[in-house]
Amino acid sequence: MSILIRIKKGMMLFNKETAGRLYFDNAATSFPKPREVVDAVVDYMTVVGGNPGRSGHRRSIEAGERVFLAREAVTGLFGVRSPMRAVFCQNATAALNMAIQGLLVPGDRVVTTAMEHNSTIRPLMDMKHRGIDLTVVPCPGGELDPSLFGDSLRPGTKLAVVNHASNAFGTLAPLGEIGALCRKRGVLLLADCAQSAGTVPIDMGADNIDMLAFSGHKGLYGPTGTGGLVFADGFDHARVRPLCFGGTGSNSDSIEQPDFLPDAYESGTLNAAGICGLAAGIGFIGAQAGGVAGSGLHRKKLALRFIERASSRVPGLATYAPAERHVSGVVSFNIAGMEPSEVAWLLSDRYGIMCRSGLHCAPLAHQTMGTFPRGTVRFSFGAFNTPEEVDRAVDALREIAREGRGR
Amino acid sequence: MNRFSAILFRSSGYSLWAALHLKTAGIERHLIPVPRSVSAECGYCIRILTGDAQRAHKVLANAGVEFINIVELEERAFA
Numbered sequence: 001m002s003i004l005i006r007i008k009k010g011m012m013l014f015n016k017e018t019a020g021r022l023y024f025d026n027a028a029t030s031f032p033k034p035r036e037v038v039d040a041v042v043d044y045m046t047v048v049g050g051n052p053g054r055s056g057h058r059r060s061i062e063a064g065e066r067v068f069l070a071r072e073a074v075t076g077l078f079g080v081r082s083p084m085r086a087v088f089c090q091n092a093t094a095a096l097n098m099a100i101q102g103l104l105v106p107g108d109r110v111v112t113t114a115m116e117h118n119s120t121i122r123p124l125m126d127m128k129h130r131g132i133d134l135t136v137v138p139c140p141g142g143e144l145d146p147s148l149f150g151d152s153l154r155p156g157t158k159l160a161v162v163n164h165a166s167n168a169f170g171t172l173a174p175l176g177e178i179g180a181l182c183r184k185r186g187v188l189l190l191a192d193c194a195q196s197a198g199t200v201p202i203d204m205g206a207d208n209i210d211m212l213a214f215s216g217h218k219g220l221y222g223p224t225g226t227g228g229l230v231f232a233d234g235f236d237h238a239r240v241r242p243l244c245f246g247g248t249g250s251n252s253d254s255i256e257q258p259d260f261l262p263d264a265y266e267s268g269t270l271n272a273a274g275i276c277g278l279a280a281g282i283g284f285i286g287a288q289a290g291g292v293a294g295s296g297l298h299r300k301k302l303a304l305r306f307i308e309r310a311s312s313r314v315p316g317l318a319t320y321a322p323a324e325r326h327v328s329g330v331v332s333f334n335i336a337g338m339e340p341s342e343v344a345w346l347l348s349d350r351y352g353i354m355c356r357s358g359l360h361c362a363p364l365a366h367q368t369m370g371t372f373p374r375g376t377v378r379f380s381f382g383a384f385n386t387p388e389e390v391d392r393a394v395d396a397l398r399e400i401a402r403e404g405r406g407r
Numbered sequence: 408m409n410r411f412s413a414i415l416f417r418s419s420g421y422s423l424w425a426a427l428h429l430k431t432a433g434i435e436r437h438l439i440p441v442p443r444s445v446s447a448e449c450g451y452c453i454r455i456l457t458g459d460a461q462r463a464h465k466v467l468a469n470a471g472v473e474f475i476n477i478v479e480l481e482e483r484a485f486a
Binding site: 052053054055056057060061064065067068071081082083084248249250251252253258260262263 | 418421424427438441450
Protein backbone atom coordinates (compact mmCIF):
# COMPACT_ATOMS: atom_id res chain seq x y z
CA MET A 1 0.00 0.00 0.00
CA SER A 2 1.44 3.36 -0.97
CA ILE A 3 2.07 6.06 1.59
CA LEU A 4 -0.46 8.31 -0.14
CA ILE A 5 -3.27 5.73 0.09
CA ARG A 6 -2.48 5.14 3.75
CA ILE A 7 -2.57 8.88 4.43
CA LYS A 8 -5.90 9.23 2.64
CA LYS A 9 -7.39 6.31 4.55
CA GLY A 10 -6.11 7.76 7.80
CA MET A 11 -7.77 11.07 7.05
CA MET A 12 -11.10 9.44 6.29
CA LEU A 13 -10.96 7.60 9.58
CA PHE A 14 -9.92 10.78 11.33
CA ASN A 15 -12.81 12.77 9.87
CA LYS A 16 -15.34 10.10 10.81
CA GLU A 17 -14.07 10.01 14.38
CA THR A 18 -14.16 13.77 14.86
CA ALA A 19 -17.48 14.50 13.16
CA GLY A 20 -19.77 16.53 15.40
CA ARG A 21 -17.04 17.70 17.73
CA LEU A 22 -16.52 21.41 18.25
CA TYR A 23 -13.05 22.89 18.64
CA PHE A 24 -12.94 26.13 20.61
CA ASP A 25 -9.28 26.01 21.62
CA ASN A 26 -7.72 27.97 18.78
CA ALA A 27 -5.73 30.15 21.19
CA ALA A 28 -3.79 27.03 22.17
CA THR A 29 -3.35 26.00 18.55
CA SER A 30 -5.66 26.48 15.61
CA PHE A 31 -7.53 23.47 14.26
CA PRO A 32 -8.12 22.20 11.69
CA LYS A 33 -5.23 23.43 9.60
CA PRO A 34 -6.22 24.55 6.09
CA ARG A 35 -5.75 21.99 3.34
CA GLU A 36 -3.11 24.18 1.68
CA VAL A 37 -1.02 24.12 4.86
CA VAL A 38 -1.07 20.34 4.96
CA ASP A 39 -0.26 20.21 1.24
CA ALA A 40 2.70 22.58 1.68
CA VAL A 41 4.17 20.43 4.45
CA VAL A 42 3.67 17.22 2.48
CA ASP A 43 5.08 18.86 -0.65
CA TYR A 44 8.25 19.82 1.19
CA MET A 45 8.63 16.37 2.67
CA THR A 46 7.91 14.40 -0.47
CA VAL A 47 8.92 16.63 -3.37
CA VAL A 48 11.21 19.48 -2.34
CA GLY A 49 13.45 17.88 0.26
CA GLY A 50 16.88 19.28 0.97
CA ASN A 51 18.29 21.37 3.75
CA PRO A 52 17.72 25.09 3.07
CA GLY A 53 20.93 27.05 2.72
CA ARG A 54 23.30 24.17 3.24
CA SER A 55 24.15 22.72 -0.15
CA GLY A 56 24.27 23.80 -3.76
CA HIS A 57 22.04 21.11 -5.26
CA ARG A 58 18.54 21.58 -6.61
CA ARG A 59 16.68 20.30 -3.57
CA SER A 60 18.61 22.51 -1.19
CA ILE A 61 18.09 25.53 -3.40
CA GLU A 62 14.37 24.89 -3.72
CA ALA A 63 14.06 24.40 0.04
CA GLY A 64 15.92 27.68 0.51
CA GLU A 65 13.54 29.39 -1.89
CA ARG A 66 10.52 28.13 0.06
CA VAL A 67 11.98 29.39 3.33
CA PHE A 68 12.83 32.71 1.73
CA LEU A 69 9.27 33.11 0.47
CA ALA A 70 8.08 32.41 4.01
CA ARG A 71 10.34 35.21 5.26
CA GLU A 72 8.77 37.53 2.70
CA ALA A 73 5.31 36.47 3.82
CA VAL A 74 6.12 37.13 7.48
CA THR A 75 7.79 40.50 7.00
CA GLY A 76 5.05 41.54 4.57
CA LEU A 77 2.46 40.65 7.19
CA PHE A 78 4.06 42.99 9.71
CA GLY A 79 4.99 45.85 7.37
CA VAL A 80 8.74 45.22 7.33
CA ARG A 81 10.65 45.81 4.09
CA SER A 82 13.61 43.45 4.39
CA PRO A 83 12.71 39.74 4.41
CA MET A 84 16.00 39.05 6.20
CA ARG A 85 14.58 40.63 9.34
CA ALA A 86 12.37 37.61 10.05
CA VAL A 87 14.12 35.09 12.30
CA PHE A 88 12.46 31.68 12.51
CA CYS A 89 12.39 29.65 15.69
CA GLN A 90 10.11 27.08 17.28
CA ASN A 91 7.43 29.34 18.80
CA ALA A 92 6.66 32.76 20.29
CA THR A 93 8.13 31.72 23.65
CA ALA A 94 11.52 31.05 22.06
CA ALA A 95 11.28 34.38 20.23
CA LEU A 96 10.48 36.29 23.42
CA ASN A 97 13.37 34.60 25.21
CA MET A 98 15.67 35.41 22.33
CA ALA A 99 14.82 39.10 22.61
CA ILE A 100 14.63 39.39 26.40
CA GLN A 101 17.69 37.35 27.30
CA GLY A 102 19.64 38.56 24.30
CA LEU A 103 19.08 42.24 24.94
CA LEU A 104 19.07 42.69 28.71
CA VAL A 105 21.97 42.78 31.12
CA PRO A 106 21.97 43.26 34.90
CA GLY A 107 21.17 46.84 35.79
CA ASP A 108 18.79 47.40 32.86
CA ARG A 109 15.36 48.86 33.55
CA VAL A 110 12.35 47.10 31.98
CA VAL A 111 8.61 47.78 31.97
CA THR A 112 5.93 45.19 31.28
CA THR A 113 2.20 44.80 31.96
CA ALA A 114 -0.03 42.87 34.33
CA MET A 115 -1.63 40.99 31.43
CA GLU A 116 1.46 39.06 30.35
CA HIS A 117 1.68 35.38 29.55
CA ASN A 118 4.31 33.30 31.33
CA SER A 119 6.31 33.27 28.10
CA THR A 120 7.15 36.90 28.89
CA ILE A 121 6.96 37.17 32.66
CA ARG A 122 9.04 34.06 33.39
CA PRO A 123 12.12 35.13 31.41
CA LEU A 124 11.70 38.62 32.86
CA MET A 125 11.54 37.22 36.39
CA ASP A 126 14.66 35.19 35.68
CA MET A 127 16.37 38.36 34.50
CA LYS A 128 15.11 40.15 37.60
CA HIS A 129 16.84 37.53 39.74
CA ARG A 130 19.97 38.30 37.72
CA GLY A 131 19.73 42.03 38.38
CA ILE A 132 17.35 43.85 36.04
CA ASP A 133 14.93 46.41 37.47
CA LEU A 134 11.42 45.25 36.51
CA THR A 135 8.21 47.31 36.70
CA VAL A 136 4.82 45.68 36.08
CA VAL A 137 2.18 48.21 35.04
CA PRO A 138 -1.29 47.40 36.45
CA CYS A 139 -4.12 46.84 33.95
CA PRO A 140 -7.42 47.47 35.76
CA GLY A 141 -10.16 45.42 34.11
CA GLY A 142 -7.57 43.98 31.74
CA GLU A 143 -7.06 47.30 29.98
CA LEU A 144 -3.63 48.87 29.54
CA ASP A 145 -4.00 52.61 30.13
CA PRO A 146 -1.45 54.45 27.94
CA SER A 147 -1.09 57.32 30.43
CA LEU A 148 -0.37 54.91 33.29
CA PHE A 149 2.05 53.05 31.06
CA GLY A 150 3.71 56.30 30.03
CA ASP A 151 4.25 57.24 33.68
CA SER A 152 6.22 54.03 34.17
CA LEU A 153 8.68 54.86 31.37
CA ARG A 154 11.07 56.69 33.62
CA PRO A 155 14.42 57.92 32.30
CA GLY A 156 16.84 55.06 31.77
CA THR A 157 14.20 52.50 30.82
CA LYS A 158 15.70 50.25 28.17
CA LEU A 159 12.84 47.98 27.14
CA ALA A 160 9.07 47.65 27.29
CA VAL A 161 7.53 44.23 26.75
CA VAL A 162 3.83 44.34 25.97
CA ASN A 163 1.31 41.60 25.30
CA HIS A 164 -0.83 42.64 22.35
CA ALA A 165 -3.85 40.33 22.74
CA SER A 166 -4.45 38.49 26.00
CA ASN A 167 -4.54 34.72 25.56
CA ALA A 168 -6.69 34.44 28.67
CA PHE A 169 -9.25 37.23 28.29
CA GLY A 170 -9.02 38.41 24.68
CA THR A 171 -8.40 42.05 25.56
CA LEU A 172 -6.21 44.10 23.26
CA ALA A 173 -3.45 46.52 24.26
CA PRO A 174 -3.35 49.84 22.33
CA LEU A 175 -0.07 48.95 20.67
CA GLY A 176 0.07 52.05 18.47
CA GLU A 177 -0.23 54.42 21.44
CA ILE A 178 2.23 52.36 23.47
CA GLY A 179 4.70 52.36 20.59
CA ALA A 180 4.45 56.12 20.17
CA LEU A 181 5.15 56.62 23.89
CA CYS A 182 8.14 54.28 23.77
CA ARG A 183 9.60 55.98 20.73
CA LYS A 184 9.15 59.41 22.31
CA ARG A 185 10.98 58.28 25.47
CA GLY A 186 13.71 56.34 23.66
CA VAL A 187 12.51 52.99 25.00
CA LEU A 188 12.67 49.84 22.86
CA LEU A 189 9.36 48.01 22.39
CA LEU A 190 9.07 44.23 22.22
CA ALA A 191 5.53 43.17 21.29
CA ASP A 192 4.19 39.72 22.14
CA CYS A 193 1.89 39.07 19.20
CA ALA A 194 1.43 35.34 19.80
CA GLN A 195 -2.35 35.70 19.79
CA SER A 196 -2.82 38.73 17.57
CA ALA A 197 -0.74 37.74 14.53
CA GLY A 198 -3.21 36.85 11.81
CA THR A 199 -6.12 38.32 13.75
CA VAL A 200 -5.26 41.99 14.16
CA PRO A 201 -3.48 44.05 11.45
CA ILE A 202 -0.02 45.04 12.70
CA ASP A 203 2.46 47.45 11.12
CA MET A 204 5.76 47.49 12.98
CA GLY A 205 6.80 50.78 11.39
CA ALA A 206 3.56 52.66 12.06
CA ASP A 207 3.24 51.18 15.55
CA ASN A 208 6.91 51.83 16.46
CA ILE A 209 7.56 48.20 17.37
CA ASP A 210 11.26 47.34 17.48
CA MET A 211 10.90 43.59 17.95
CA LEU A 212 7.85 41.39 17.43
CA ALA A 213 7.42 37.81 18.63
CA PHE A 214 4.83 35.71 16.81
CA SER A 215 3.44 32.23 16.91
CA GLY A 216 3.03 30.40 13.62
CA HIS A 217 0.50 27.80 14.71
CA LYS A 218 -2.29 29.92 16.16
CA GLY A 219 -3.82 32.77 14.13
CA LEU A 220 -1.48 32.14 11.21
CA TYR A 221 -2.63 28.53 10.83
CA GLY A 222 0.84 27.03 10.38
CA PRO A 223 2.04 23.81 11.99
CA THR A 224 3.12 23.62 15.63
CA GLY A 225 6.82 24.23 16.08
CA THR A 226 6.77 27.43 14.04
CA GLY A 227 7.15 31.02 15.16
CA GLY A 228 9.68 33.77 15.09
CA LEU A 229 11.13 37.10 16.02
CA VAL A 230 10.93 40.02 13.59
CA PHE A 231 13.29 42.98 13.84
CA ALA A 232 11.98 46.31 12.59
CA ASP A 233 13.65 48.00 9.62
CA GLY A 234 16.44 50.12 11.02
CA PHE A 235 16.62 48.38 14.40
CA ASP A 236 20.22 47.54 15.28
CA HIS A 237 19.95 43.80 15.86
CA ALA A 238 23.55 43.70 17.08
CA ARG A 239 22.14 44.82 20.42
CA VAL A 240 20.58 41.37 20.79
CA ARG A 241 23.11 38.67 21.59
CA PRO A 242 22.25 35.24 20.11
CA LEU A 243 21.28 32.57 22.63
CA CYS A 244 22.18 29.66 20.40
CA PHE A 245 25.38 29.28 18.39
CA GLY A 246 26.35 26.83 15.66
CA GLY A 247 26.22 25.98 11.99
CA THR A 248 24.37 28.38 9.72
CA GLY A 249 25.57 27.43 6.24
CA SER A 250 27.35 30.79 6.05
CA ASN A 251 30.87 31.94 6.97
CA SER A 252 31.76 28.27 7.05
CA ASP A 253 35.46 29.04 7.13
CA SER A 254 35.05 30.80 10.47
CA ILE A 255 34.62 29.42 13.97
CA GLU A 256 32.83 32.63 14.98
CA GLN A 257 29.05 33.10 14.81
CA PRO A 258 27.90 35.25 11.86
CA ASP A 259 26.74 38.70 12.93
CA PHE A 260 24.17 39.30 10.18
CA LEU A 261 20.47 38.59 9.86
CA PRO A 262 18.94 36.10 10.00
CA ASP A 263 21.89 33.74 10.34
CA ALA A 264 23.10 35.17 13.65
CA TYR A 265 19.98 33.73 15.31
CA GLU A 266 19.27 30.64 13.21
CA SER A 267 21.88 28.06 14.12
CA GLY A 268 21.11 24.50 13.13
CA THR A 269 18.71 23.19 10.53
CA LEU A 270 15.42 25.07 10.33
CA ASN A 271 12.00 23.47 10.59
CA ALA A 272 11.68 23.75 6.84
CA ALA A 273 8.55 21.60 6.60
CA GLY A 274 6.83 23.67 9.25
CA ILE A 275 7.97 26.94 7.71
CA CYS A 276 6.53 25.89 4.32
CA GLY A 277 3.25 25.23 6.12
CA LEU A 278 3.46 28.58 7.88
CA ALA A 279 3.86 30.40 4.57
CA ALA A 280 0.77 28.60 3.29
CA GLY A 281 -1.07 29.55 6.48
CA ILE A 282 -0.25 33.21 5.99
CA GLY A 283 -1.47 32.86 2.43
CA PHE A 284 -4.69 31.31 3.72
CA ILE A 285 -5.33 34.25 6.07
CA GLY A 286 -4.53 36.71 3.31
CA ALA A 287 -7.05 35.02 1.03
CA GLN A 288 -9.90 35.35 3.53
CA ALA A 289 -12.41 38.11 2.86
CA GLY A 290 -10.86 41.22 4.37
CA GLY A 291 -7.52 39.49 4.98
CA VAL A 292 -6.22 39.71 8.54
CA ALA A 293 -8.86 42.24 9.56
CA GLY A 294 -11.60 40.07 8.10
CA SER A 295 -10.26 37.03 9.89
CA GLY A 296 -10.30 38.94 13.17
CA LEU A 297 -13.79 40.27 12.54
CA HIS A 298 -15.10 36.73 12.01
CA ARG A 299 -13.75 35.68 15.41
CA LYS A 300 -14.95 38.82 17.11
CA LYS A 301 -18.47 38.26 15.79
CA LEU A 302 -18.45 34.72 17.16
CA ALA A 303 -17.19 35.98 20.52
CA LEU A 304 -19.86 38.67 20.70
CA ARG A 305 -22.57 36.20 19.71
CA PHE A 306 -21.44 33.85 22.43
CA ILE A 307 -21.31 36.57 25.09
CA GLU A 308 -24.71 37.93 24.14
CA ARG A 309 -26.49 34.58 24.03
CA ALA A 310 -24.71 32.88 26.90
CA SER A 311 -25.15 35.88 29.22
CA SER A 312 -28.91 35.78 28.76
CA ARG A 313 -29.49 32.03 28.49
CA VAL A 314 -26.98 30.37 30.81
CA PRO A 315 -27.82 30.85 34.48
CA GLY A 316 -24.88 32.06 36.58
CA LEU A 317 -22.54 32.64 33.63
CA ALA A 318 -20.17 35.58 33.95
CA THR A 319 -17.63 36.93 31.48
CA TYR A 320 -14.81 39.23 32.49
CA ALA A 321 -13.84 41.76 29.85
CA PRO A 322 -16.15 44.25 28.11
CA ALA A 323 -17.79 42.52 25.14
CA GLU A 324 -16.48 45.04 22.59
CA ARG A 325 -12.88 44.31 23.66
CA HIS A 326 -12.92 40.67 22.55
CA VAL A 327 -11.14 41.48 19.32
CA SER A 328 -9.16 38.26 19.01
CA GLY A 329 -12.08 35.88 19.52
CA VAL A 330 -11.09 34.77 23.03
CA VAL A 331 -13.74 34.69 25.78
CA SER A 332 -13.16 33.68 29.40
CA PHE A 333 -16.12 32.81 31.60
CA ASN A 334 -17.25 30.99 34.70
CA ILE A 335 -20.49 29.47 35.87
CA ALA A 336 -21.43 30.23 39.47
CA GLY A 337 -20.95 27.29 41.79
CA MET A 338 -18.95 25.22 39.31
CA GLU A 339 -15.23 24.75 38.88
CA PRO A 340 -13.87 25.71 35.44
CA SER A 341 -12.24 22.31 35.06
CA GLU A 342 -15.58 20.59 35.72
CA VAL A 343 -17.36 22.71 33.12
CA ALA A 344 -14.64 22.06 30.54
CA TRP A 345 -14.69 18.33 31.25
CA LEU A 346 -18.48 18.12 30.90
CA LEU A 347 -18.32 20.10 27.66
CA SER A 348 -15.76 17.68 26.26
CA ASP A 349 -17.12 14.44 27.64
CA ARG A 350 -20.83 14.93 27.01
CA TYR A 351 -21.00 17.40 24.17
CA GLY A 352 -17.72 16.98 22.30
CA ILE A 353 -16.89 20.65 22.81
CA MET A 354 -13.18 21.22 23.30
CA CYS A 355 -11.90 24.25 25.16
CA ARG A 356 -9.37 25.08 27.88
CA SER A 357 -9.87 25.71 31.56
CA GLY A 358 -7.56 26.94 34.32
CA LEU A 359 -5.03 29.74 34.30
CA HIS A 360 -3.89 29.45 30.66
CA CYS A 361 -0.22 29.97 31.61
CA ALA A 362 -1.15 33.54 32.52
CA PRO A 363 -1.34 33.74 36.34
CA LEU A 364 -0.54 37.44 36.27
CA ALA A 365 -3.49 38.17 33.98
CA HIS A 366 -5.80 36.10 36.17
CA GLN A 367 -4.60 37.98 39.27
CA THR A 368 -5.39 41.19 37.43
CA MET A 369 -8.90 40.05 36.58
CA GLY A 370 -9.65 38.57 40.01
CA THR A 371 -9.87 34.99 38.72
CA PHE A 372 -6.74 33.66 40.42
CA PRO A 373 -6.31 30.87 41.49
CA ARG A 374 -9.65 29.51 40.33
CA GLY A 375 -9.12 30.33 36.67
CA THR A 376 -11.77 30.38 33.96
CA VAL A 377 -13.22 28.39 31.10
CA ARG A 378 -11.86 29.77 27.84
CA PHE A 379 -13.46 29.58 24.42
CA SER A 380 -11.18 30.70 21.60
CA PHE A 381 -12.80 30.82 18.19
CA GLY A 382 -11.12 30.30 14.84
CA ALA A 383 -11.59 30.63 11.11
CA PHE A 384 -13.58 27.41 10.77
CA ASN A 385 -16.04 27.99 13.61
CA THR A 386 -19.60 29.02 12.79
CA PRO A 387 -22.46 30.86 14.54
CA GLU A 388 -24.36 27.57 14.67
CA GLU A 389 -21.53 25.99 16.63
CA VAL A 390 -21.62 28.88 19.08
CA ASP A 391 -25.35 28.34 19.58
CA ARG A 392 -24.80 24.64 20.18
CA ALA A 393 -22.23 25.47 22.86
CA VAL A 394 -24.63 27.89 24.54
CA ASP A 395 -27.28 25.16 24.67
CA ALA A 396 -24.76 22.77 26.21
CA LEU A 397 -23.69 25.31 28.82
CA ARG A 398 -27.33 25.99 29.67
CA GLU A 399 -27.83 22.30 30.47
CA ILE A 400 -24.59 22.11 32.44
CA ALA A 401 -25.42 25.23 34.45
CA ARG A 402 -28.94 24.03 35.25
CA GLU A 403 -27.57 20.71 36.41
CA GLY A 404 -24.96 22.46 38.53
CA ARG A 405 -27.57 24.64 40.22
CA GLY A 406 -29.72 21.61 41.00
CA ARG A 407 -27.05 19.91 43.08
CA MET B 408 38.49 29.89 -21.90
CA ASN B 409 34.85 30.78 -21.14
CA ARG B 410 34.34 33.36 -18.40
CA PHE B 411 31.36 34.24 -16.24
CA SER B 412 30.62 36.43 -13.25
CA ALA B 413 29.60 35.26 -9.79
CA ILE B 414 27.76 37.40 -7.25
CA LEU B 415 28.85 36.46 -3.75
CA PHE B 416 26.69 36.85 -0.68
CA ARG B 417 27.03 36.51 3.07
CA SER B 418 24.54 33.66 3.08
CA SER B 419 22.36 31.67 0.74
CA GLY B 420 19.29 33.58 1.92
CA TYR B 421 20.64 36.74 0.35
CA SER B 422 21.42 34.94 -2.90
CA LEU B 423 17.81 33.73 -3.10
CA TRP B 424 16.56 37.23 -2.42
CA ALA B 425 18.85 38.59 -5.11
CA ALA B 426 17.83 35.91 -7.59
CA LEU B 427 14.22 37.03 -7.37
CA HIS B 428 15.14 40.64 -8.13
CA LEU B 429 17.40 39.63 -11.01
CA LYS B 430 14.62 37.48 -12.42
CA THR B 431 12.22 40.43 -12.25
CA ALA B 432 14.81 42.55 -14.05
CA GLY B 433 15.11 39.95 -16.80
CA ILE B 434 18.73 39.08 -16.07
CA GLU B 435 19.75 35.50 -16.83
CA ARG B 436 21.00 33.96 -13.62
CA HIS B 437 21.74 30.57 -12.05
CA LEU B 438 22.23 29.62 -8.44
CA ILE B 439 25.43 27.58 -8.21
CA PRO B 440 27.58 26.24 -5.38
CA VAL B 441 30.17 28.81 -4.32
CA PRO B 442 33.43 28.06 -6.22
CA ARG B 443 36.11 26.90 -3.81
CA SER B 444 38.59 29.25 -5.46
CA VAL B 445 36.76 32.36 -4.21
CA SER B 446 35.21 31.34 -0.91
CA ALA B 447 34.93 28.54 1.62
CA GLU B 448 31.17 29.01 1.81
CA CYS B 449 29.07 25.86 1.73
CA GLY B 450 26.06 27.67 0.27
CA TYR B 451 25.50 29.10 -3.18
CA CYS B 452 26.11 32.20 -5.22
CA ILE B 453 24.58 33.57 -8.43
CA ARG B 454 26.16 33.01 -11.80
CA ILE B 455 25.44 35.66 -14.43
CA LEU B 456 26.87 36.63 -17.78
CA THR B 457 29.82 38.94 -17.31
CA GLY B 458 28.16 41.42 -19.63
CA ASP B 459 25.26 41.70 -17.16
CA ALA B 460 27.44 42.43 -14.12
CA GLN B 461 26.98 46.20 -14.06
CA ARG B 462 23.24 45.96 -14.54
CA ALA B 463 22.96 43.30 -11.85
CA HIS B 464 24.95 45.52 -9.48
CA LYS B 465 22.51 48.35 -10.09
CA VAL B 466 19.41 46.16 -9.68
CA LEU B 467 20.59 44.76 -6.35
CA ALA B 468 21.71 48.14 -5.04
CA ASN B 469 18.33 49.66 -5.90
CA ALA B 470 16.51 46.78 -4.20
CA GLY B 471 18.62 47.06 -1.05
CA VAL B 472 19.91 43.50 -1.38
CA GLU B 473 23.35 43.33 0.21
CA PHE B 474 26.06 41.34 -1.54
CA ILE B 475 29.76 40.93 -0.93
CA ASN B 476 31.16 41.24 -4.39
CA ILE B 477 30.85 40.39 -8.07
CA VAL B 478 33.83 38.49 -9.35
CA GLU B 479 34.76 37.39 -12.85
CA LEU B 480 35.82 33.77 -13.10
CA GLU B 481 36.91 31.18 -15.62
CA GLU B 482 34.92 28.01 -16.10
CA ARG B 483 37.74 26.07 -14.48
CA ALA B 484 37.01 27.88 -11.21
CA PHE B 485 35.14 24.77 -10.18
CA ALA B 486 38.13 22.59 -10.80
